[in-house]
Each structure stands twice: as C-alpha cells, then as structure tokens.
Amino acid sequence: MQKQEKQVQDGVIPEEILQRWETRGISRRDFMKFCSVMTATLALPITMMGKIAEAIEGDNRPPVIWMEFLGCTGDTEAFLRANQPTAIDIILDYLSIDYHETIMAAAGHQAEAAKRQTMEKYKGKYLVIVEGSIPTAEGGIHCTIGGNSALNIAREVCGSALATIAVGSCASFGGIPAAAPNPTGAISVTKAVPGATVMNLPGCPLNATNLTASIVHFLTFGKLPATDSLGRPKFAYGKRIHDNCERRAHFDAGQYAEGFGDAGHRQGWCLYKLGCKGPETFHNCPTVRYNEGTSWPVQAGHGCIGCSEPQFWDTMTPFYKRLPNVPGFGVEATADKIGLGIAAATAVAFGAHGVASALRKDDDMESDLLKED
Secondary structure (H helix, E strand, O other): OHHHHHHHHOOOOOHHHHHHHHHOOOOHHHHHHHHHHHHHHOOOOHHHHHHHHHHHHOOOOOEEEEEEOEOOOHHHHHHHOOEOOEHHHHOHHHOEEEEEOOOOOOOHHHHHHHHHHHHHHOOOOOEEEEEOEEOOHHHHOOOEEOOEEHHHHHHHHHHOOOEEEEEHHHHHHOOHHHOOOOOOOOEOHHHHOOOOOEEEEOOOOOOHHHHHHHHHHHHHHOOOOOEOOOOOEHHHHOOEHHHHOOOHHHHHOOOEOOOOOOHHHHOOOEOHHHOOOHHHOEOOHHHHOEOOOOEOHHHHOOOOOOOOOOOHHHHOOOOOOOOOOOOOOOHHHHHHHHHHHHHHHHHHHHHHHHHHHHHHHHHHHHHHHHHHO
16 A cells, blocks of 8 residues: 555656556556656646555546537537547546436436436535536526426526536526627526636637546545636636647648638638637647547648637637727737737848858958968
C-alpha cells in the first residue's frame, strides 16, 4: 500500500491499477493515454497522472442526473462517441448515471421515480448535467416532461444538487433557441436557477474531452475546475482560438484567403476575411480538437463561428462576413493593419539587414586594401 502511495505521489500509475483496467478489457496503453490526455487538458503537471488514475479508481463516484430540454441531443451524442478510450468504458463505469432520457432503459413513471429517488437519497450530493435551454414564455409550456415544465424541473433538481454542469451553448447561454426573436423565452440554466452552482461548457456541440476532464477534475479534487466570469472552466476557455490557431502566422503576415477554394484557402491562409470569429472566441478547439483529436473546423478549412460565446447566433452572424463590431476587441478595425504592419516591418528589417551587410562588405574591402598598402 505504501509503495502504491509513493508511486502516485511520483506521478506513476501503479501496476495494480493498470492490471485491473486490463481485466476490464482496456489496455494499459489506452488507460495511460487517457490519463495523459486528461492531465494535459486540465493543464496539470505530468506528475498528477498517478493521482488522476487513483481518483478514477476510487469509490467516490457521485450520482448524476442528466436532463435534456430545448436542444438537439448533440451534446449527449458527442459525449457517448468520445474515444480516448471511450467515455463509456471509463467515465460511465465510474459515474452513477441515475437518470438520462436518451440512454436509460426505464421510461415514463419509472424514469421519473428513479430521478426522484436520487434527489431524495443524495440531496446536496449529486451532480446535474443539463443539455438544452429552458423556455419561460407562457408558463414554460414549450417544454414539459411528465406534465411538469422544464423551468420547474430545473429549479427543483438543480436547486438541490451539489453542482450543475451546463453542457452545450443552449444550456450555457440559451443558444439557438434564445436567438431573436426568441418566441419561447429560452434562457440559460444560470438564469433559470439563480443561486445554484453552475459551470458552463458551451460549444455547439460541446467538446466531449472538456466534459470528461471536468468530471475527472471533480473526482480528483472533489470540486469543479476554476471558472471565468462567464462560468466557463479556465482550462478550456482561458485563451482565444486566435491565440493558438495554426493559421495565426498567416494572419500576422497579412495573408488571407479571399474566397473558399482560392489559392490562399488551399495553402492554409488565415480565414478572417471569410468570417472566422476566432479573434473573439474563447475555446481550446485548436489544442484539443474533435474526432479523437484529429481535426477541428479551422483546420478543415471552415472559419470559427464563435459558438462558445454568449448569443453567438445574434452577435456572430452572418457567419461568412467579417467580424461584427463587438465592443472590447477592436479586431475589425485593426486586423488588416496588424498583418500589413508586421509584413512592412519585416520588409524594413530585411532591407536594413541588406544595408548593414553591404556596409560590412565595404568596411571589409577597405580594411583589406589598407592591409595591402
């Protein structure tokens, strides 16, 4: 036991843990990769790998109630299709998903009874994951489950929970249902349940790695990750997409694709002029990516649409036009100048380098002549 504790402290995953995962059908390589990805995503030192592995193994899994309201189930689908290794193989084995309409076998009164039982037995100890926004117009009749409105359900379930994770842009900020004119009066979980502890994981859909990492953080430290002013975890939303974009060098050089399929687009130039909203969108898409980390929209040639920002459907549209004039960034007025300015400065620097080289050559020639004399 002391040996295992020492290994964990040193960041090593104990052999006993690796063997137990192998008996469950997950290779040690896959499990170590999972722990490594979680450590990197959470911006933790590599020495935390052993601690994360131990936490996942621990007997502290919280009960979870996953509710769906005004949404497309895209966040559920994204999570269930995660594969590093699969979320089902690791996370779902160590979470007690007591209620989730999409994946649970029970239905109707049996499903509602399961939810009620979890709320009563684990009051103040269970986690809630909410997918989709919550309608408030006309008494909330635009989304009802078991004869009860989504608004009443959210207030009751989230109000008695340890914490709530709002997954996707709809639950986090209202999303597309809340776009003007918002006929259903859709709002976010935070607005629907004021006072509740809510962490937002926006995205359309969310990146499943960020949800998995948030759960792993909770299992490891007993609390949700630190968040920004919009309730988003800083590890995932602490930097702008623009800061880590692989096309950033082309932006700085003033090299922009002018149209889809043109020479600049084919060469991977900056997509700013084609409507990319990366300069004012905070998300870790460039580093975590999608589809097992293989790609993301900008890498595939499509500009960011800013889906992790509040009211993105209203503030970021039209998606294929240059950035709207959103106060606080000033990108619209300076982007071209930045690129052209840096390009001009580079040209001046090279010119100065050429002049300096020529002067050095003249000095060398003069020195050689003096030596000959």
